[in-house]
Amino acid sequence: VYLHVDPQSKIPECYNYTNLGFCPDGPNCQRRHIRKAMCPMFLTGFCPNGPKCELGAHPKFKLGLIQGQLKFKIY
């Protein structure tokens, strides 16, 4: 049995794309842009499934960890 190793898998996931939903570097970004669907409940504000949710991603729109040129301030 072959374990197929995706050469992309060593590239870290893009924080902006995953958490903020936008990365200004687009296709030129050095990090991976992993396309996801958002959990519709989480989009509303709350999903009881938490980290085990299978309805979609629960992106953390968190500030202060942003890489690159995007600068967000939320208070």
Add this chain to the structure above:
Amino acid sequence: PLTQLTLNELKDKPWRLPGADLSDYFNYGFDEISWLAYCAKQDKLHADFNPAKVITELLN
């Protein structure tokens, strides 16, 4: 959307467990109380939102 009632019906409240990350469950910086306050404001039918009751329930 999940309302106050639904939240109270959930027997397990895994976001309260030690080590749980609230932001895995709540978006927009909500926690349990602020989420309930938001639901109450969203839904005028839940104008019976009673802060004292919410706090009491949370502490139980």
Add this chain to the structure above:
Amino acid sequence: PLTQLTLNELKDKPWRLPGADLSDYFNYGFDEISWLAYCAKQDKLHADFNPAKVITELLN
């Protein structure tokens, strides 16, 4: 909101160019408009329903 300013500050908006793939820039099926709306909601709800603020209001 500040998030909107930030996007406007980007001189190039390469995702608008012909042949650009929006999903290279925007995740979750967002486009420029829906993403800005999402940011605005983040801004607003963080400000209005910040847990500390809600608690303060409940106790007053």
